[in-house]
Amino acid sequence: MLIKEVLKTLLVIISVLLLLILTNAMVRLLGQVAEGAISMKVMGVLVGLNVIKLTGFILPPAFFFSVLWVLGRMYRDSEMLALSGAGVGLARLYRIFFLAAVPLALLVAALVLQVYPQARAYADVLQLQEKKQFRIGGLKPGAFNEFNKGRFMIYVGSSNEAGGGLRDVFVRYIQDGESGILVASKAVLKTVENAPGQFLILEDGHRYQGQPGKTDFSVASFERYGIRLPEVVTDSLSLSENALPTSVLLASDDLEFKAELQRRLSAPLSVFALMLLSVPLARSLPRQGVYGRLMLAVVIYALYMNLIQLAEKWMSHGVTPEWLGVWWVPGMTALLALLIARLDMIAYSPAWRRWKERRS
Template sequence: MISLIDRYLLQEVFKALFAILLILLLVLVSHSFIGFLQQVAVGEVSADVLFQLLGLQIFRYLARLIPPAFFFAVLYAVGRMYRDSEMIALESCGVGSLRIFRSILLAGLPVSLLVAWLSMGVQPWSSQLIARIISGQTGQSVELAGVSPGRFNEYSKGDLVFYVESISESDHRMHNIFVQTRQGDDLGLVTAATGFQRVDPETGDRFLVLEDGFRYKGQPGRADYVVSEFGAYALRIGEAVPTVGNRPRNSLPTHVLLASQDIYDRSEFQYRLSPALGVLAFALLSLPLSRSLPRQGPFGRLALAFLIYTIYLSLQGVSENWMKDQVTPAWLGMWWVHLSMGGLALIMLLPDRVWYRRWRRRLRWTRA
């Protein structure tokens, strides 16, 4: 049964959680938005799918942002109660640290389940859709991505430059096209009456198809140019996104990873599971780290919390590489990182235990 103390703590924790999560999302979404704008500018994706990609990217971020946001939300909420002497009042009424931890666990369990669903279900789904949209495999045309009439459009770091006078709104065809291509010392010029963009359904590469035009090829300063007339001429202006096998590994369904015996698939599965386990591990750590003295500054042990979380992220990367390189046994995988954080939390909770205090007193008396 949820008591008044539980409701109060849950309210404080979730208010801080939403505020911290919103700030983190704004920072990372802004960074992703700039990245997608760059892709639109060079013609890798269409501006029509920009906000669709941005929304899918938010789903990818949530599973990784909620665990640190929850950790620091608990630190803030419980730390404020210590600074305002609310914890002292609760302890004087017989509400100990274990009772407070129960309230934190009430908040941590549903958050952990939510993160597990996001990481193991929603995140691969959104990664798959993003890969399909960018590679042009959604079945929808990405034509005219990054192409603006009346200006020069540059691709392949300047090796492909073309100009289009106008674009029809009805069939999205380009008219009066000028193209310059460069391959080493050879310079090619192409003019065409009309053109359009298409994606190869087999390779995923994007082509600019020109119709009814002329092609001039040669070296600047020499008169031996080759002139040819064509009915249709295709230029590749974008390559397909590289994939692992048929699909990127981060977009594979979780049940496929779970059934696989490949060490990379198993490491990907444990990587997806790690945020949910991290929520529970840092729910344990948040209680001793949030302890502070009355009227102490709000950043009393925040630096230590940042340090521990940074070490945790570093250990995650190390454990994943060790698992892939088979430095650690496959059964151990990445589990030891979360167990280490849980063990650290139990060590930091020892000073609150009555039996530990008695043991320390007896040890001091024995030395005396």
């Protein structure tokens, strides 16, 4: 019954968090699509990437708050008092939640260690290929679009990616050491059979060739004029640390790579550390509040996540020894859970209550 209730609450929390965070990400990505910075295909990949990333790193805190919420409600309704009277103690609760934590930790490990790095690398490659493609959607109307460090510049009054047309086009180019200017009322992007690259076909315009002020400057009118677009020069692909395979991080002696590996391993460890902490934090007497120490749990979780980030930075910069890594944060959280559980056993014991009554 406890596992069923926790998993139901877990699904609700994950769904709400994913909806809120992905809505914000979708608005940002749709803005980039409208600007022509990325295509709809890249947007779909980035949305899927965010889902994988968020699921892997949201599951530990979602499980933490699920256990806290369910047990807090049961303490409020005195159900835990009935279970305690039937012999269900702290060890029994931990054994039940451990059965739920194991598959969740394995899922988090698979997402963080294997699935997300592969998806991140695929997204990086796709974005690099996108940058190399000269697309109408990548041209910002009403602005100068510069390519290849200024060797090719195009101004577009308006564009229609669906129809493949450009209006009020101005092109400045440098080919074979000579500069030229093309002005046309409209233009289209086309590919020519047996010819590499794309061609910009301009219609009803003028061509200005040569250096202004010199005698070899020429002016000509045309009905149709084609110019081959240059290959877009981009930086070589360099995978970020979070896109590197876990096997590469394991084989590396670089301190930053080791810190990244520790950060990934901290995700499945957090499932168990936060689960250990949630059980004593949820404990309360029927008159002590609706959901026990929920606010305290929020503060502790915020400190926990900040400590994880600090531990990774400290390790990568050599502030903390390599053997300490990041694992000490989940370890310290587990010790805190045992300390709170021990203090609760003393505080809720009949002998302690009788002593407090005599003191009062």
